Amino acid sequence: MELKFTKMQGLGNDYIYINCFEAEINSPEALAIKLSDRHFGIGGDGIVLILPSNVADAKMRMFNIDGSEGKMCGNAIRCVAKYLYDYNIVAKEELTVETLSGIKTLSLYIENGAVENVMVDMGKAELLPEKIPVLLSGEGIIAEPVTIGTENYEITCVSMGNPHCVVFKDHIDDLDLPKLGPLFENSPLFPDRINTEFIEVVERNVLKMRVWERGSGETLACGTGACASAVAAVLNGYCEKNVDIQVHLLGGMLTIRYTDDTVWMTGGCAKVFEGTINI
Numbered sequence: 001m002e003l004k005f006t007k008m009q010g011l012g013n014d015y016i017y018i019n020c021f022e023a024e025i026n027s028p029e030a031l032a033i034k035l036s037d038r039h040f041g042i043g044g045d046g047i048v049l050i051l052p053s054n055v056a057d058a059k060m061r062m063f064n065i066d067g068s069e070g071k072m073c074g075n076a077i078r079c080v081a082k083y084l085y086d087y088n089i090v091a092k093e094e095l096t097v098e099t100l101s102g103i104k105t106l107s108l109y110i111e112n113g114a115v116e117n118v119m120v121d122m123g124k125a126e127l128l129p130e131k132i133p134v135l136l137s138g139e140g141i142i143a144e145p146v147t148i149g150t151e152n153y154e155i156t157c158v159s160m161g162n163p164h165c166v167v168f169k170d171h172i173d174d175l176d177l178p179k180l181g182p183l184f185e186n187s188p189l190f191p192d193r194i195n196t197e198f199i200e201v202v203e204r205n206v207l208k209m210r211v212w213e214r215g216s217g218e219t220l221a222c223g224t225g226a227c228a229s230a231v232a233a234v235l236n237g238y239c240e241k242n243v244d245i246q247v248h249l250l251g252g253m254l255t256i257r258y259t260d261d262t263v264w265m266t267g268g269c270a271k272v273f274e275g276t277i278n279i
């Protein structure tokens with residue numbers, strides 16, 4: 001069968017987007033593993049299905065490189081909005097997208113007829129450990145000392161619809177993420193595995209981030225991870241609520257704002273190429 005796809009990226013976090021208003025995908029898990037392969041497939045951090053929804057303008061489902069399904073993806077949802085607008089499926093500058101972690105509202109910034117930037121209402125950050133989930137007790141896990149592998153860390157845990165563990169560290173460029181990332185991802189502390197952000201505080205309200213994503217490994221950026229890190233930075237006293245927080249990732253910059261009601265994320269999105277593949 002021939003499958004049409006569009007490769008898109010948000011800050012270098014690249015996924016293969018499939019229009020399921022037209023195509024039907026029966027085994028997205030297996031397809032994600034096959035298409036994400038950078039040598040034998042199209043290459044990407046996973047796949048994203050764009051589907052009709054009964055409760056929003058569209059629905060998205062995202063699958064990591066290992067075929068596991070993520071409940072939310074901050075970089076992908078901006079690309080989904082661009083896809084819907086640029087391919088004329090939803091001709092609205094404010095639209096809604098259903099995800100496994102609820103309906104998100106997105107506002108588009110359009111230049112020369114195409115979407116360049118998108119602001120997303122990411123919803124409330126969840127701090128209760130049983131809801132993240134993390135097997136530690138308390139009202140929230142903030143700068144909690146733990147041992148992962150043989151090293152001691154202070155972790156702050158946040159769910160943005162998917163689970164995140166944030167570690168503040170100096171000199172994050174020097175970290176061996178392929179070694180450290182899997183130790184966090186598979187630690188018994190995290191029954192659903194975890195996305196881990198290593199954050200260097202550059203100055204007040206400015207963060208630098210590297211991420212190890214559950215199911216995909218080190219990526220150039222993670223939107224939900226940037227939101228979780230900004231929230232964690234506020235909780236640890238490095239950033240403030242109700243102001244723009246700059247999060248600098250390997251693939252570019254996201255602007256995050258943490259308020260009492262929600263977390264706002266603004267950033268770019270781009271089409272890389274489109275094509276067809278035999279599956």
Ligand SMILES: N[C@@H](CCC[C@H](N)C(=O)O)C(=O)O
Pocket residue numbers: 013064069070071072073074075076162163195213214215216219221222223224225
């Ligand atoms: N890259 C993403 C998050 C993708 C899902 C994640 N790996 C998970 O399994 O929770 C983002 O931009 O948020």
